[in-house]
Amino acid sequence: MRSFVVRRLVQAVTVAAAVTTLTFVLIHLAPGDPLAGTMDDPRIAPSVRAHWRQVYGLDRPLPVQYVRFLTGVARGDLGFSVSYNEPVIAVIRRAVPNTLMLAGTALVLSFAAGILIAVIQVRREGTLTDRALGAISLGLYSLPDFWLAQVALLAFSYWLPIFPAGGTIDPVIHPYLGPAAAALDRVRHLVLPAVTLAALTAAWIARFQRAALLDVAADDYLRTARAKGLSEWTILVRHALRNALLPVITLFGLSLSAFVSGAVFVEKVFGWPGIGSVAVDAVGARDYPVIIACTIIGSILVAAGSLIADLLYMLADPRLRRAEGDADGGATSAVAGA
Amino acid sequence: MTEPLLSIRDLRVTFATDGGVARAVDGVSLDLAAGEILGLVGESGCGKSVTAMSVLRLLRPPARIEPGSEIWLDGRDLLALPERAMRSIRGRRIAMVFQEPMTALNPVLTIGHQIAEVVRVHERASRGAARARAVAALEQVGVPDPDLRARQYPHQLSGGTRQRVLLAMALVLHPAVLIADEPTTALDVTVQAELLALLADLQRRLGMAVLLITHDLGVVAELASRVAVMYAGQLVEEAPVQELFARARHPYTQGLLEAAPRLAPRDGPHGSGGRHGGGAGRLRVIPGTVPPATAWPSGCRFHDRCSAAWDRCEREAPPSHAVDASHRARCHLAAEPERRAALPVALTGSVR
Incomplete structure (x- = not known):
């Protein structure tokens, strides 16, 4: 178990390093650099441009820049952001909690809603309810997230202004609010982006979970459960869902990365100052160190997601745990990876 | 009962x-x-x-x-x-x-x-x-x-x-x-x-x-203690266990008993006296397979696999006849003792 976690962590670090290197090379291959926007102006003397490029080290050959970048990262220094004019670490530190808040809420919402929808669908399989929910989730699933975000914004903060249009808090009144009102203010700002982000994933999970439930529907142990006199609801939730949850856990790891990439658009539309917004702005400004930092954060989240998914998998499926039964003899144990 | x-x-x-x-x-x-x-x-x-x-x-x-x-x-x-x-x-x-x-x-x-x-x-x-x-x-x-x-x-x-x-x-x-x-x-x-x-x-x-x-x-x-034999969606024979093993009346039941492997040489009522008697240890099989449930044969559902069948079996579905108080068989033979007596001891196992 411990060796498994260690192995996965080593894997995660390797992947993060590879992704970082690739990103580093790719952005330098693209034309322009962080100073292109402000400095590449004919009215600025070439010597001035050269001076600032030298200050930021942009005049060095690429391998040298790369080594300098790596030694910085090794010391925990992600570099200095040109566009924010402050250390990258400060920018990241501000943005990450916002993204985690948004993605975490969306994650919980989407799994809760997706699984619930699937259970209702399977309970009423073949009925109008099942088909209607199926059609809605297929529709949602096919929508682009940036479009849904803008429509949600239009609908619920302009036509029917019940939610704020953007940001994480109301900058004007927030400092004067008591703790409860302040929390409510945060929640009100969270609703639209979180629900938008969750809706698409919930649709995806619902479709997957429904298929997984129908997949186990013919399993023998469900017939045994029926023969015991259990109600259909108990059979569905306690027996079928417990088994049908296993494939859906795999989605958990995938969805974490989906939330991070999905958040790029949704954060931008709702002005949510998270990693997604920072990344988009950084790309626009060709702010190399910030882009790379965002990439590192992204790959860490993806690796964490799949590690968490694997651990959940072990928790949910006793066949994957290395059986404690080994010690008491006679008990056979199916071992993970067999 | x-x-x-x-x-x-x-x-x-x-x-x-x-x-x-x-x-x-x-x-x-x-x-x-x-x-x-x-x-x-x-x-x-x-x-x-x-x-x-x-x-x-x-x-x-x-x-x-x-x-x-x-x-x-x-x-x-x-x-x-x-x-x-x-x-x-x-x-x-x-x-x-x-x-x-x-x-x-x-x-x-x-x-x-x-x-x-x-x-x-x-x-x-x-x-x-x-x-x-x-x-x-x-x-x-x-x-x-x-x-x-x-x-x-x-x-x-x-x-x-x-x-x-x-x-x-x-x-x-x-x-x-x-x-x-x-x-x-x-x-x-x-x-x-x-x-x-x-x-x-x-x-x-x-x-x-x-x-x-x-x-x-x-x-x-x-x-x-009791046995019921099913064939093609119907009960074809029902009897106490000793009675069934000793005096099965339905050709299908007899076929099942013949088809069961045993370690000891054959003896008893299903002995090796049949036309195709392969001797001890040789298993007999019931020819053909169970017909599909969408198209049961007319008359007796077993007639096309039965070596004792005659034209009546194809025409007329047999009712479940009482052989005695505890033994029933769904076979025309159960009601026609003369025809039954004329049959060889082993009824089934012939390949037609």
Whole structure:
């Protein structure tokens, strides 16, 4: 178990390093650099441009820049952001909690809603309810997230202004609010982006979970459960869902990365100052160190997601745990990876 | 026979299939007395499992129990009960053991939980009390170290132990009727023998009635007091076990007995005197296969595989004739003693 976690962590670090290197090379291959926007102006003397490029080290050959970048990262220094004019670490530190808040809420919402929808669908399989929910989730699933975000914004903060249009808090009144009102203010700002982000994933999970439930529907142990006199609801939730949850856990790891990439658009539309917004702005400004930092954060989240998914998998499926039964003899144990 | 405990009356089950309506069970009437073991035998596809599943109403669409069918227990027609009342019968009055011990247990729940669940759903037992009953039930079916086993998952147990767990689950509430659908088919021979002995022992101790479904006549000979033989959705013969083995009247039953392998050289009424007698040790087979349930043959459903058949068999479906008070056979021969006397001793096994 411990060796498994260690192995996965080593894997995660390797992947993060590879992704970082690739990103580093790719952005330098693209034309322009962080100073292109402000400095590449004919009215600025070439010597001035050269001076600032030298200050930021942009005049060095690429391998040298790369080594300098790596030694910085090794010391925990992600570099200095040109566009924010402050250390990258400060920018990241501000943005990450916002993204985690948004993605975490969306994650919980989407799994809760997706699984619930699937259970209702399977309970009423073949009925109008099942088909209607199926059609809605297929529709949602096919929508682009940036479009849904803008429509949600239009609908619920302009036509029917019940939610704020953007940001994480109301900058004007927030400092004067008591703790409860302040929390409510945060929640009100969270609703639209979180629900938008969750809706698409919930649709995806619902479709997957429904298929997984129908997949186990013919399993023998469900017939045994029926023969015991259990109600259909108990059979569905306690027996079928417990088994049908296993494939859906795999989605958990995938969805974490989906939330991070999905958040790029949704954060931008709702002005949510998270990693997604920072990344988009950084790309626009060709702010190399910030882009790379965002990439590192992204790959860490993806690796964490799949590690968490694997651990959940072990928790949910006793066949994957290395059986404690080994010690008491006679008990056979199916071992993970067999 | 005294008042039966479980009484199946004119059970008809159909399946709507692409190839038409399959009449999987077609007018089966069967009584199970308290405390008896009734063997229900037949080939795959004859409708014996469907009959068993009908008793607990476990069939799912496209299977359909036709109106007019009745299954009586405790003075109530189970087929007329609302689903909720039926649920209180399942696992409490009638329990069932299935044939696949590998897949019949839920892989993600502990053994103890799965047994205790039966207690908790039918009785207002606390978690701890239900748990204790589960452990006691495991002990009763001879699972060593029941306390530990109760905490384990199905994949940690051998096939034989899993089947014992299924038996414990079925018996934890001391049901009046146990339906065992091929309970030992998937197991090793030695484990099979142990389990059959256990089943017989528990049946005696708990005094329950058992409907034992199997295709294995050896199992029937060992356990059952009465045998019912099914073919093509119908009961073709029904008799006490010794009577059936000694004086089977239906050519199909005779064929099944001939087709059963035995270690000792053949003797007795089905001896080696037939036209095609291959001598001791040579198995006879019933020619052909069970016809599809969407198109049962006209007349007697066995006529095209029967070596004793004549034109009447193809035209006219035989009723179930009483051979004596406890023996019935669905064969025209049972009503035509002269024709029967003229036949060679071994009726089946000829290749036409």
